[in-house]
Amino acid sequence: MSYKLFIPGPIAVSEKTLRAMAQPMIGHRSSDFVALYRSITPPLQALFYTKDPVYLSTSSSWGVMEGSLRNVVKKKVLCCMNGAFSDKWLDVARRCGLAAGALQVEWGQPVDPAALRAELATGQYDAATLIHNETSCGCMSDLPALMAVLREFPDVISIVDTVSSCSALPIKKDGLGIDVMITGSQKAFAMPPGLSIFSVSPRALAKAATITDRGYYFDFLEFQKNHEGGMTPSTPVIPLIYALKSKLEDFAAEGLENRYARHVRLNRTVRDWAFARGFRLFPQEDYGSITLNCFTNTLNIDLVALNNILKTKHALVIDGGYGKLKGQTFRISNMGDETDATIATLLHALDASLAELGTK
């Protein structure tokens, strides 16, 4: 059975992107690969608003999220936590044997710049992790305000997860002073999972060079060395790199500004639809994500039953809540390739499914 995903990752992948993947393999040390690799660096740098290299990791985002810690943390990392993914990052740091501290706020609340400043001012930390868009609860923190605080602490390397936000709104890596910016293929890029895309500042690379047990697979210096030759450290997922090239062409055809405006508009459409039916946003409203909406299940709907109807009758799927929020919230993605028409189709199907649920 085939159906379309409106969950916040993985999301629907276009036929064009799928077709782009179905090309013959090339050797990853061949001149054809180097040409492919070099052709996507400039548009990726434009997307990250950076002069630094943008690397390709054959892993999901967690690979680079964990790897980053191993590359730059010597003293102690501060993990800013306001949802499932950011909470997990603390756990991952400790599993790597690193000293790590928590700056915890409630799920759905944004990370507080003043609290970040107070914690960094203790002088214990040489790195900080931050999730721009906490997908688990649909909360988007104020990245410019948080980065302004991080810039006050030049000895602290900033590691920023933009996994579910990059390409949906401008995130100016160099302008904000982000040291390590990480995203993944299956969220707003609308590609299948398996590729992580990241960029590292010169000072983060220099820090990595002072750390001996960085491992191999996610070693920043390996990525840099290979990048200089137009390659990746190990055999990459070439079909996803074909897909990425195709996707970057799509972004250029639409225009980044149009793409950003589309995400804001469709997000608002979904939000207005839900508000009109009595649902509330789960996160603090000013900090609601623009790539998905996480709503509180104020009407106490049986979300499993709702998704069953949606899937079997309309071939569409939304998310019934992440982790401890399962059943209490639902999430609808508007990231990637969605249009006014596809969102209208979803909302119409949701109304029909809600009506059917009500009459049962």
Ligand SMILES: *Cc1c(COP(=O)(O)O)cnc(C)c1O
């Ligand atoms: C999806 C997601 C991740 C994890 O990505 P994987 O591809 O599963 O490794 C991390 N952070 C955020 C914010 C995400 O949305």
